[in-house]
Amino acid sequence: MATSETPGPALTPAQWRLVEDLAGALGPHQMLWLSGYLAGLAENRQQVDVREDPQATSARKLRILYGTETGNAAEVARAVQAALSERGLTSDLSDMADYKVRQLSQEEDLLIVVSTYGEGDPPQPAIGFFEYLEGRKAPKLTGARFAILALGDSTYEFFCEAGKRLDQRLEDLGAQRLSLRVDCDVDYDEAAQAWTDAITQLLRAEARSVPTFAAPASSVEVVATRYDKRNPFSATMLDNIAIVGRGSTKETRHVEFSLEGSGLTYEPGDALGITASNDPVVVSRLIDTLALQPSTEFKFKEQTLNLGDALTNRFEITTATPRFLQYWALLSEAEALKQLLQEDRAGERSAFLHTHHIIDILRRFPVADVMPQGFVSALRPLQPRLYSLASSLAAVPDEAHLTVAPVRYKLHGEQRSGVASGLLADHAEPESVFPVYIQSNPHFRLPVDDVPIIMIGAGTGVAPYRAFMQEREVRGAEGKSWLFFGERNFRTDFLYQSEWQTWLKDGTLERMDVAFSRDGREKNYVQHRMKEKARDIFAWLEEGAHIYVCGDAANLAPDVHSTLIDIVVTEGRIGPDAAQDYVRSLQSDHRYQRDVY
Template identity: 35%
Template sequence: MADWSAKNPFMTTVSQNFVLNGEGSKKETRHIVFELKNSGLEYKAGDALGVIPRCPPELVEELLISTNFSGDEEVETHLGTCSLREALTDRFEIHRVSKKWIEGLANRVPQDSGQVKMSITSRQRFSSKDGAVLLDWSGTGNDGDFPEGYVEVGPVGEGYVNLISELTSDPKAMEDYIWSRDYLDSISDFGGIGFTPQQLVEGMDRLKPRLYSIASSPDFERGTVHLTVAIVRYNHHDRDRAGLCTGYMADECETGTTEVGVFMSPTRSFVLPDDGSTDAIMVGPGTGIAPFRAFLQQREIDGAKGRNWLFFGDWTEEGEYLYRDEMENWKESGLITRHDLAWSRQGSEKVYVQHLMKNSGEEIWNWIENGAYFYVCGDKQYMAKDVHSTLIGICSEYGGMSQDEAKEFVETGLMKTEKRYLRDVY
């Protein structure tokens, strides 16, 4: 396997990038296909792909404008010296302000707060994306003479001093503040303190890769890696914002042209049974479907004889039945033996995958007794926990065990000893 890694990613392009949701859906779940080209990268069903995001170019430009830097200034970073523009694009996460950065400000609040005055002189800014003019302004920067949409960030009295002391003394206030703000917001709050380019990047979070469960089998979809990605979008303080990596893939990655850094993150545990005749129960609501599409493709191409039981769920059948045609075809061909679909926002009551598991508890127990593997993928915080306790309940009810015995059976027996209860949750 080629030596590509998070620090040395393979640069490739996306060949498909489309929304999987039906018309009118309020979700944006994308199918994104990366080309493996001549990378030598290999993977198996169950592995994850690492993607290196880049910060949105418009946000970088806006931040440079608001700090009055050109972007060519040199800064020191954990990866060595580079231009401020490169640091803000590729080395730090600028879409969410960090606690450390705010705490760093607390040490620099001038005693004579409110005396630092920033000035703006004649400036032009162009979009690095399409060359469009973002700002073409020449003014004095005095007495409110600022470009439209910009505010004087200098003498704001003691407002920022009070805000910093509130944030650094009240953890809840700090969490609330950083949850909804990026550095553009914070410069507007704290720009009056004054920054050198180095001080601007000091304390920012380092840019990290994101992992995505691979939604394809390498034997079925040769030369490519498929992902199922839920795009994170939200609006705070009247500005639309996006998750760093999902926003990057959805908004910045043009098919066939944009170079994206990727690497493999192999799994040791989340794998198909060696014996193709073993049954598999797969629980994967939302983007949790990803590795099960990969497993099903692999079992089809292997001609594996084991039965496959898929639990999938999302908001509505019309809007969020991901990979509907493929799943329906597999049901028809018999590859999917049982298919249970839980629509949580379709009827008057929430239906979740674990509710459907409960309805078929006895049969699930029979499959497990018969040696089936039990897989879960998707949301870790709520879904995986509820599915876990439902599974314990089923083993207790139909396996004739007390609740404690069933817990031991699931958590020690199935998970640790036999390694056939496997989870890929995030």
């Protein structure tokens, strides 16, 4: 799903009326294709101009900036740079987390790929960039041009908000749009490719005096097969065991995969992507509700699909989106759904989507004679799920370990499960095969061996810290390590307890503080343990320690962040504003890193 906004290009009134009429008749992808087509025509004409005009101007300086939380925006940005390079265009690629913001005043053309985190926030590593750009010190950018590709999730009320903020702010600072902003849903591949093609053709058309040279055939290297999101490796499951005690109120599993023969490598802090399939029971219920047959065949994007297989392996069939809501409102003619689609009902629409799966909408607003191709066209492609790696390749070569807590809850009186976590818990056994790939996370990395680290996590958020300790143990790292871990009950939920005790004994882990929220009359969490150890935490930070947070984004992350600021206020004897600056400097120096979900 992609949307754009009109910047008002300089056209004659007659030309503008033609553009408006055509735009009203085209969909987003058609408009993107057309922009690329027109750019191609312009390039052909300008190539003629170059032959006639030897004084044609050269290309402007080009920078690609990306802001990412999980790595998707980084992946797209790298693909954009590769596409530009193939057309002979040189560009600089920068992560917003590392970009020197003072360079903004010198930029000419900016291509920005940015994701939105949670309810409209920028990615955590990009916060410093946003604060500078939206602050009073931001420079005027009257000579600059920009284009933005925004990644988001349309089930959230503030869809692609980070990209929208940048788009508006750059305009306010005087920069001119190279093209319309494009807002992408989680199935961003096609829209991102169309945006990339259009931008590449546009810039190539302008680079009239820049010659391109094809590389000699002899210099082309044969690249070995690379396993990634689009070409996952079939990994065999080695183990899948419960790691909570009998009587636990939670369900947490330790899962191991073999990566032997894949050539895949990873670092502590990275994630494993799993290409999961939908629960057969959920698929069956959905097909029954549609009054269709699993064996029904239909055409979709020039392919013949089987309905049962398509709903099992290709499409998201649980989470409803505005796109699906629009489709079902048209089909059902339900007034309640039409009301939710109005622009001023964004909050209500978001709440409805979070409390209704697709099957709930089908049951509540029934429709007869649903065409399978129309139905799947309203669904999003099934997306891989990411899990923080709980292992270090240095300790367990050719293996990838995960700590998985199945997502389970009741909705409308029916038990529901997470797509991948439910599959791993209920249907996966040793020797099962899963398509997997590595998702790099450069914003959650160990420092050099002699630097102290403070690790804060709850539940499965402890996974990357197991990888950290394995890595430091193998390397013989001398830096101090301190773990704050929280769960419900000491007796049943102390994940990897024996391993932590071993690391404490051999000195790999120097300190460990735990909080088990259900063991006492009052609930205690990791932030309470942090307050108790405030003096020592601040002393470690003053020594140069790196601090990490992994776990729940809704509660753990903001509570720990607030506690950290309070600790700096108290122990640093400074005011709240100065404490926030202190913590912000930790973030900009990559000494405060988060992996939250």
